[in-house]
Amino acid sequence: MYYVNPYIRDCVRVFPEQGRYGQMRYDMNENPEGLPEEFVDSVRKEITPEFLSTYPEPDPFLEKYAAFVGMKKENLCATNGSDMAIRFIMETFSREGGEIVTVAPSFEMYWVNCSMLGRRHVPVQLNGDFTVPVEKLLEAVTEKADIVAILNPNNPVGKGYSLEDGRRLAKKARECGAILLVDEAYHYFQKESLLSLTGEFDNVVVLRTFSKLFSLASLRLGVAVSNPELITYLKKSTPSFEVNAVALLFGERILEHPDMIEELIRKAAEGKAYAVEALREKGYEVFPEAGNFIFVRPRKEISCLKEELHRRGVLVKSYGNDLLKDYLRISTGSRQAMERYIEEFLKAEEA
Ligand SMILES: Cc1ncc(COP(=O)(O)O)c(C=O)c1O
Structure with a gap:
């Protein structure tokens, strides 16, 4: 009989x-x-046979991203989506049985990676009003912790962290010999970033993704930002060609178009504000979370409504946990995208 890693x-x-x-x-x-x-057409023209037959070179992208965040390329490690950065960070900076402290509910890959790698997940429940329990989080960080993983802003619910709370968490993590991982997948949709903590503390790593605002989910492009020493360790854990050349090319070209980035941010904010107002006007309870998503409490039973929406070609997310079981999470986009959603949602509620 062959061996199977019991954690997997x-x-x-x-x-x-x-x-x-x-x-x-x-x-x-x-x-x-x-x-x-x-924009997509113009970048596509650069994909020649030679381009496709050559192994990827991340440096031009890393130089551009470094300039974008005001750092050096030695501060960065590109990964196959921020998903893989989470895996590499856990493999590199935590041991078997070591504790990974997160807020709960949170992005599922944190507990999935804990389970795959044999780490001990320590979930700290969000407050009933969806606020982040910073004091409880601080208490949960002990000498047994290897990593404290926070999402700024949290997903699925919850706002971001103030710089001061970020500092307190980084300090506590450092006292306990742990890394503070700050996942900023949704930071473009709010004001504050904790990126500056990577310069203040030697144990902080911030993750960014090109899957959300930058609209490249299919290509899988994430970036870990930290001090050069931590990045050197992280890079050692990656395959030789971690990110594909098409992803790097699109990432580089996006960063060359600040006007397009501004427009993406503007359209996202406009669409979300429209959706919140339109749903509230119809009497719905809506939680506009900090990322590119909102929570709505429908009148119809959730699974029936989801099925009805599905029948109409509309995909939404629901949750089984007590905190969120009565809500739908809806990703937000441009005003036009949200008009289309609301039209279908209202029809599905009445069907
Ligand atoms: C908080 C958070 N982190 C990381 C990811 C992973 O993103 P990707 O692997 O596409 O970069 C997601 C995806 O939804 C997310 O919500």
């Missing part, structure tokens, strides 16, 4: 739904519409 064998996975192309996708916090077509 016993890990419970639910893989993402297939057949989402052509559907109205409000379920995974992608940009429902994507980047401007003319």
